[in-house]
Amino acid sequence: MSIAEHIVMLPIVLPLAAGAITLVLDEERVALRASISIGAALLLVAAAVALVGVAGGSFATVYRVGNWPAPFGIVLVVDRVAAILVLLTSVLGVASLVFSLARWDRAGPRFHSLVQFLIMGVNGAFLTGDLFNLFVFFEVLLAASYGLALHGSGEVRVRASLHYIVVNLAASLLFLIGVSLIYGATGTLNMADLALRWREAAPPDRALFESGAAILGVAFLVKAGMWPLGFWLPGAYSSASAPAGALFAILTKVGVYAVLRTGLLFGMEAEAVPSTGTPWLAYAGMATIAFGALGVLASQELARLAAYSVMVSSGTLLAAIAIGSTRLTGAALYYLVVSTLGLSALFLLVDLVDRGRRPGADLLAVTAEAFGAGEGEGEEIEIGKSIPAVTALLGLSFGACAVMLAGLPPLAGFVGKFAMLDALLEPNPVPAASWAMVALLVVSGFATVIAMTRAGVRRFWVAHAGSVPRVHVIELAPIVVLLAMCAALTVGAGPLIRYLDEGARALHAPGGYVDRVLAP
Amino acid sequence: MTELIVALAIGVLATSGVWLLLRPRTFQVAVGLSLLAYAVNLFIFAMGRLRVGVPPVVDAARTADPAAFADPLPQALVLTAIVISFATTALLLVVLLAARGFSGTDHVDGREPEQ
Numbered sequence: 001m002s003i004a005e006h007i008v009m010l011p012i013v014l015p016l017a018a019g020a021i022t023l024v025l026d027e028e029r030v031a032l033r034a035s036i037s038i039g040a041a042l043l044l045v046a047a048a049v050a051l052v053g054v055a056g057g058s059f060a061t062v063y064r065v066g067n068w069p070a071p072f073g074i075v076l077v078v079d080r081v082a083a084i085l086v087l088l089t090s091v092l093g094v095a096s097l098v099f100s101l102a103r104w105d106r107a108g109p110r111f112h113s114l115v116q117f118l119i120m121g122v123n124g125a126f127l128t129g130d131l132f133n134l135f136v137f138f139e140v141l142l143a144a145s146y147g148l149a150l151h152g153s154g155e156v157r158v159r160a161s162l163h164y165i166v167v168n169l170a171a172s173l174l175f176l177i178g179v180s181l182i183y184g185a186t187g188t189l190n191m192a193d194l195a196l197r198w199r200e201a202a203p204p205d206r207a208l209f210e211s212g213a214a215i216l217g218v219a220f221l222v223k224a225g226m227w228p229l230g231f232w233l234p235g236a237y238s239s240a241s242a243p244a245g246a247l248f249a250i251l252t253k254v255g256v257y258a259v260l261r262t263g264l265l266f267g268m269e270a271e272a273v274p275s276t277g278t279p280w281l282a283y284a285g286m287a288t289i290a291f292g293a294l295g296v297l298a299s300q301e302l303a304r305l306a307a308y309s310v311m312v313s314s315g316t317l318l319a320a321i322a323i324g325s326t327r328l329t330g331a332a333l334y335y336l337v338v339s340t341l342g343l344s345a346l347f348l349l350v351d352l353v354d355r356g357r358r359p360g361a362d363l364l365a366v367t368a369e370a371f372g373a374g375e376g377e378g379e380e381i382e383i384g385k386s387i388p389a390v391t392a393l394l395g396l397s398f399g400a401c402a403v404m405l406a407g408l409p410p411l412a413g414f415v416g417k418f419a420m421l422d423a424l425l426e427p428n429p430v431p432a433a434s435w436a437m438v439a440l441l442v443v444s445g446f447a448t449v450i451a452m453t454r455a456g457v458r459r460f461w462v463a464h465a466g467s468v469p470r471v472h473v474i475e476l477a478p479i480v481v482l483l484a485m486c487a488a489l490t491v492g493a494g495p496l497i498r499y500l501d502e503g504a505r506a507l508h509a510p511g512g513y514v515d516r517v518l519a520p
Numbered sequence: 521m522t523e524l525i526v527a528l529a530i531g532v533l534a535t536s537g538v539w540l541l542l543r544p545r546t547f548q549v550a551v552g553l554s555l556l557a558y559a560v561n562l563f564i565f566a567m568g569r570l571r572v573g574v575p576p577v578v579d580a581a582r583t584a585d586p587a588a589f590a591d592p593l594p595q596a597l598v599l600t601a602i603v604i605s606f607a608t609t610a611l612l613l614v615v616l617l618a619a620r621g622f623s624g625t626d627h628v629d630g631r632e633p634e635q
Contacts, residue, residue: 132597139604146611155622159630162546162619165612166628169553170541172608173560176601180560183594184567 007054008063008076010047011086011123014040015093019116027109034101037112041094044119048087055083056499059506060516062129070518071193077129077517080503081333084496085126085257088337089250091485092344093119095478099348100243102472107152107241114151118144118247125254129517131179131189131216134258138175138223142168145251148244149236156239164236167222175219181212192517195265195510213266217259224255225314227288234295237307242351245306249343252314253336260321260329265510281322282433288315289440293447302350302455306343309405312444313339319437320420326508328423330501335416337496338489342404342413345482349397352471352479353459390471395460397476400483402452407445412490417441419497522570526562533559544633546616546626550609557605561598568594 018040022033054061060079064070078086097105097115105111121141128134146168149161183189185208186197198209218229225233237248259281292311299305316339320332400411407417421441424434489496506512533555540552568591576592578584616626623630 132600136600136604139608143608143611146608146615150615150618153618155630158615158618158622162612162615162628165608165615166541166549166553169605169608169612170556173553173556173605176560177563180564180567180594180597183597184569189593 004054005061005063007047007050008061008078008127009065011044011051011090011127012076012120014044014047015116015120015123019113019120022116023110023113030106033112034097034105037116038094038097038101040116041090041097041119044090045087045094048083048090051078052080052083052087052499054078055080056502059512062517062519069520071188071190074133075129075190075192075517076127077192077513078127079506079513080499081257081260081507082126084333084337084500084503085253086123088340089119089122089126091482092247092250092340095344095348095482096243096246099246099475099478102475104152104241104243108150110147111151111243114144114147115243115247117141118148120144122250122254126257129191131182131191131194131262135172135175135179138254139172141251141254142172145244145248148247149240151244152241157241160235160239163232167232171219171222174215174222178212178214178216178219181208181215185209185212190517191262191265192510192514195514196518198266213262216262220255220258220262221284221318222255223252224259224318225252225288225311226284226318227291227311227315230288230311230314233311234304234307237310237347238301238303242348245303245347245350246344249310249340249347252310253317253340256314256317256321256336259318260507263321264507265513279322279433282319282437285315285317285319285322286433286436286440288312288318289444291315293440293444296444296451297447299451302354302459303347305451305455306346306350309346309448310343312448313343313405316420316441316444319440323424323433323437325423325426326504327426327501328420329507330497330504331416331419331423333500333504334493334497335413335420337500338412338416338486339405341482341486341489342401342411345397345479345486346401346405348475348479348482349394349401352475353394353398355470391460393476393480394471395456397479397483398452398456398460400486402449402456404483404486406448406452407441408449410490412486412493415490415493415497417445419493522572526566526570530559530562530566533562544627544629546619546628549628550612550616553612554605554609557601557609561601561605564594564598564601568592 018037022037025033055078060077062070063076063078065074065076067073093115097112100111100115118141121137121139121144124137125134125141128137146161146165149164150157179189182194185205186194186201188194188197198206201209222229224230233252237245240248289312292308292315295308295311296305299308317332317336320328320335404411404413407413421438424430424438427434537552537556537559540548540555543549543552571590574588574590576590576595578586578589582588619630620626625632627633
C-alpha cells in the first residue's frame, strides 16, 4: 500500500488529532488552539480535494484499516459521492471555525475540540463501509453535536438540547437494535457483504433482516429530520449558536446519505414498484417539504426560519431519493451540496443580522403588522440618509441566501431545482408522485420567497431597525466565501453535475462497489 | 429455558424503559433511557445466539472447530454500545441538572403544565 492511499484515512485522522491536541491545551492559549484548529481544517480541505481527484479516477477506492481482508476487517470506501460530501464538510468546517474566531469560540469550553470531533464523525459516516462503524461515527458526531448545541449555554439552549439529546439517544438505541438484528440474520456487518448475503438468506432470516433494515431506516430518518420524526429539529437548530448551526446544516444530510447508501445497497429499488420508487418514503419526504414550508412561513425569528429551511431541504432530498431515477439522484446530490452551502451561510448570517436587535422585536413587528398599529405615528421619514456599508453587505448576503434557498435564478439553488424538475418530468407518462413532487418543489420555493422577503423587508428596510450591528471582517468573510462558492457552482454546475451523475450511477448499480470492497 | 428468561428480561426492561421515557419528568426519562439501553445491550448479546459454557476466544491448542466457541463479535459490539450509552447518559444527567437549575422545574418542557 503506497503512501498516497493513506489519504483516505486523513479526513478522520486529521480532525481526531486536532481535536485531541486542542483538548489538552490550556484554556488560556486561545491563539494556539485556534491556529491548530484552523490549520487542521485547511489541511483537511486540501486532503478532501485530493480525495475528490482520487475518487473521480476509479469506481471506488477501498482502504482496509489494519489491512484485514474485507468482510472481517473494517473498510473505508471512497467513491465520488462520499468524496464530494467530505469536501463539503471540510469547507463548512473552515467557514464555521473562522466565523467563531470573532467571539463564539470563547463563549464556552472546548469549542474547537467539539467542532473537530464533529467533523471527524461526519467524515467517518460518509466514508465507512461497515454498519457498526457507521453507528460509532454517528455517535461521535452526535456526542460532539450535543456539546455544540449546548455551546454558549442559556436556558433556551439547555432546554432545546435536552429534547435533542433524548430524541437522538432513543434513535441511537433503534440503530443498535437494527444493526444487531441484521447481524443476527446474516452474520455480517460489512455493507458490501450484506448486499450479497441478504438475497441468499432463508425466509425466516430474510424477515429478520428486513425488519432490522426497517428499524435502521427509522433511526436514519430521525436524524434526517423527516416528518413526523423531525419535530426535535427546529428547536435544537434555531437555538444553537451560529457556528454550530452552520455545521448542523450537514448533519441531516448524513441521515439522508445513510438512507441513500444502505437503501440502494439493500435493494430498496428491487423491492419497489418500478418507476415509482419507494412510495411511502417519497410521500413522507413530500410531507416533510410541506411541513417545512409551513414552518418557514410561520417563523417569526430568522433562526427558526433557517431551521425549517433545513427540513425543506432534507425533505426534498428524501423524496428525490425515493422517487429514485439515476438522473434524479444526481440532481438531488447537486442540490444537497448547494443547499447545504446556502443554509450554512444563512445560519451564520442570522447571528449578524439579529445582533443589535431588541429581544422580542420580531413578535412586536408581527403584531404591529396584524393590527396595523404604529404606522406613521410620530416617525420622521429620513430622506437621503446613506445606508451603512455593513447593513448593505448584510442585506446583499441575505438576498443571496434567499435566492439560493428559494431556488430562483441566477444562483445555484435554481440549477439544482431545475435539474431535479427536469429529471422528474423525464419519464413518459410522468407518475403521479412526480407531479406532486414538482408542485411541492415550486410551492416550497414560493413559500421561502415570501418568508424571506418579509423577514428581509422587516430587517433592512425600516428606519428604526435598532443600531447597526458591529461586525468583524472575519465574520463576514466566511459568509461571503460560502455564497461566492454558490455562485461559482452555478457557473461550474456542468462539471459538478456530471461528476455527481457518475456517482449516482455507481450508487444505483451497487455491483461495482460490492466487487471492489470484497476483492481479495 | 435460558432463551425464555433472557427474552422476558429484555421485554420487561424495554417495556419499563419506553414507559419511563414517555413520562414528563426528566429523571424518569433518564432512567427510562438507561433501562432501554440495558435492554438493547442484552438484545445485541442475544443476537450472537445464546450458548452456555462455551468460550468466545478461540484457543487453537484445544480445537479449531468454530462450533465449539461462542460468537465473539456481538460481545465486542456490546462493549462499545455499553461505553457509548454510559457516556451519553452521563452527559444527559449533566444537561438534566442544568435544565433544572435554569428553569426551576424538572418537567421536560422546562415549565409546569397549567392546571
